[in-house]
Amino acid sequence: MIEKDSNITLVKSDKSLKDGKKLRKPRIGRLNSALDVRREMARVYKKARHGEMDLTELNGYIKALSAMLVPIRDTELEERIKRLEGNG
Template sequence: MKHSGKDKPVQVIEGEHLPAHPPPKLPRLRLGTLREVRREMAKVYEEVRRLKLPSQEGTRLIYMLTAISNQIRDTELEQRIEKLEQASEELRAKNRTT
């Protein structure tokens, strides 16, 4: 990317200088729960089925959504294990005092 005399970035396309514009902001997706990720996967699937999205792009998006869902699942399992370990420690401590 080149800079013009006014230090504004420009983009060269086929010999023409065009001002570089950031891509339009997309609404932020809510992907904090498995349910939200599953809904987004269903949307991607539907767009691919309706030929609104190329299959290759859909595959990439589903791959990324799968990685996100795996992280959510792992985090939830980790939290459950921590709670079980705490409950187990409390039970052991209670049994020691009685």
């Protein structure tokens, strides 16, 4: 079913397969560490390699994940420095 509202087109779906089973949402893991972000990058890369995601979409995910990685690494480095200095 499609609804149109001025400039927006919404496509509604019941998210079910032909055999009546419901589709599951993709599992998204936590992205709290550099390792978590690296794993997510590998996961989306594999999806693209298997043709489940186009390269434009992959590029967007990788850019977003790379941007998330910077503050995570900074925080991890700060914590390591504090431990080494005996302040944490």
